[in-house]
Amino acid sequence: MSEFKPLSDTVFAAGQIAPDDIARAAAQGVTLIVNNRPDGEAPGQPDGETIEAAARAAGIDYAAIPIDSSGFDMARIAAMQAALGDAEGKILAYCRTGTRSTLLWALAEARGGRDPASIERAAQAAGYDLGPIRPALIELAEQAQR
Structure with a gap:
């Protein structure tokens, strides 16, 4: 069972989830699950x-925005920003440990200002x-303010 760690009132990060975690997510008001882990990253995943x-x-929506070794490009950042903006309830984003999410x-969030x-x-x-991403956060927030 993966721990859902709150990043805000509406967003949780988690390590790898399993189908058994879905009911708990729904009970906590999650209406969108965002998968940030590429398939096949580890055996048994x-x-x-x-x-x-x-x-x-x-009854939960699902989006896949996998973060692989190529990292965080603007397309993935924009896709996450759109997912955050479009969700009407809480969001659970997961990867292997929750860090990439x-x-x-x-x-x-920084891209949004x-x-x-x-x-x-x-x-x-x-x-x-x-x-590790502090400079990028500052740059994205500054760009949003322009």
């Missing part, structure tokens, strides 16, 4: 289709370090 089927069976959430310091405080409260 549930594939995206399995998670998607379980989510949809529970948190980093992508942070970049999307949110203050990088407040983003970093929220991530730290959930146990995640945004140090």
Whole structure:
């Protein structure tokens, strides 16, 4: 069972989830699951289709924005920003440990103009370090202000 760590009032990050986690997500008001983990990353990992089927069976929307070794490009950041903006309830984003999901959430929030310091405080409260992307957060937030 994966821990759902709150990044905001409406967004949770988690490590790899299993179909058994879907009912708990629904009970917590999750209306969108965002998969940030590429299929086949590790042996035994549930594939995206399995998670998607379980989510949809529970009435939860599903989006796949996998973050692989190529990293965080603007297309993925924009896709996450759109997912955050379009969801009508809570969002659960997951990857192997929750770190990539948190980093992508942070970049999307900065691209939307949110203050990088407040983003970093929220991530730290959930146990995640945004140090590796701090310069990108600042740059995206500055671009949003222009």
